[in-house]
Amino acid sequence: MIYENSTTILSVQGLHASINGTEILKGMDLTVKSGEIHAIMGLNGSGKSTFAKVLAGHSAYEVTAGSVQFEGKNLLELPPEERARAGVFLAFQYPIEIPGVANTQFLRLAYNTVQTQRGREELDPLEFDDFVREKMKLLDMKPDFLDRSVNEGFSGGEKKRNEILQMALLEPKLSILDETDSGLDIDALKIVANGVNQLTNKNNATILVTHYQRLLDYIVPDYVHVMQAGRIVMTGGKELALELETRGYDWISTNKHSIAGEVA
């Protein structure tokens, strides 16, 4: 939701980034204020997942120009773990499976690491168990979820719910959900969306990276940005997503005049 006088959480200016010498981001600009939900849409290869990973600090991507300020700090000079501790959270498109490590063990380790960095008390296994079970209700998760190995043998929906559970535990300032709707049936999508909606408030912000409009029926964005060839080429309100759904991405190429800001 857009609030008056809200503070800027994220400010991206002229961001360029490459992987293996190939430039993917070619001048990204984006400002996100607290309370807001931004959707970034675009075709495969437009650079939207790269943008998500660059914000989280993936080492395979090299930032060649531009700046990213997160709550006034230079985000680009922080290693990924410090970004996480500072309040940046990336929900992965393809969460990693870690056979041999129980989910509860992993969740508690992540939770306690971040808590300690924020100067708060760690939770012992029993305390954590109560805490996490409460959070799991948000996402309609079965208790056996905790004892299974991290993401191993999880269905697509279970993996995504596990991502949002981590978001609930780590209480980020900025959540970036990378294609969280991919591979979800409609029931799972509703559960995940409901979880996200309960976690958003006027002090945090969310970036939804998605290919389809479907997710936006359930998590209503304040802004919709369209990416093409490594930059945002069009920005609008939630109705822009509907327009894209009916007209397709080709429509953008011929209508760039409506873009707020610069045009290629």
Add this chain to the structure above:
Amino acid sequence: MSEIASNDYLECLLKSWSIKPTESQSWLNQLRSQAIDRVSAQKLPTKRDEEWRFTDISSLTHLPYRPSQSECALQASDIEHLYLNEAENSLVFVDGHYSPELSKIVDQAALVIGNLPEFLSTHSATLECHLGQYATFENNVFSALNTAFLRDAALILVPKNVSVTRPIHLLFIATQQEVTSYPRCLLIGETGSNVTIIEDYVALQDATYITNSVTEISLAANAHARHIRVQRENTHAFHFANCAVSLAHASHYQSASISLGSHISRYNLDVRLLDEAAECIIDGLTLISDRQLADTHTCIDHVKPSGTSHQQHKCIVDDSAHAVFNGKIIVRPHAQRTNSSQSSRNLLLSSAAQIDTKPQLEIFADDVKCAHGATVGQLEQEEIFYLESRGLSELAARNLLTYAFGAEIISRIPVTSLRQQLEQAVLNQTQGK
């Protein structure tokens, strides 16, 4: 090594057996003398032998260790930490010799369990049918040596349809320096029986010694056995082990072998699915560092139709250590509808670490399902990034992933206290850096 050195070495070993035991059972004397003949006729393997091309054991010729003595100064209190809570029956062998004082046997009524010589007169015919019949020594000098020196042995016979609920612990403790010990195990699972055994090798000293062990397992129709093998010798030890498993109709063998210790270790596991619908699940984990060498050779032989085998072997290798895995799977011409899978996954933690892995499939039937795969690598960047993005440092992420890599095998061991000990061992090693 020269042949002369090798032959001298073996001769020297044989001579060192000054008090050759003679038993009342002529078949056993005969078995031993056949083994002695086979020792004399063979040489120690060298890297020129295909089966030993990665494992150089020439340093053994400098260690013509006499057999260990049967004196034992240990008290139960000295080994309290080695017992496993879950096991009611523990057979304890010190330097290969049975220790009735340290052993605990409660299931004497339901099972045949104890030291082999105690049962030679009462169960002679049965023992003759099994002992030395699976771990053949025709072309295996270590099995031949073990059989030549055969005296004490852990014997477990699970009668027809008997299920032993608690695991049986076979504990082999090394206490003497510069000796060779010859542990031996025989498990006979009769029709429909069910048992779990833990074969556990530990050391209470830090000097060099040699363990040369042989385990034989025979499962009759519908029998189930779980076999957990833990090799945690000290890091100066030489450990040579042969395990041979024979599976009858619809029998089920599940094993997990964990190799942590020894300077040089070699484990040969041979499983033969001799009748239809037999099934085996073979897990292995090698976790070594410094200059350790651990070599695992397995052979799963599908002789009859409709057999199933699933194998997963993992190695975590640090420093200048060297792990070897050779996994042979044979599907004989009549073994149609065999379902077999094998996976060898290996993790290198240092640039000087070395892994040689070789899946070896010999398939002579056409209606079979065989999947195999081998990977050697370092930790995946994506996995590390995932954990970093949750606030873990790169080091913590690497440690957790390395731990997880090993813990996947350990987590399937159904004995809680042992599982915890092994998890701790993996943790110590992975967090040591």
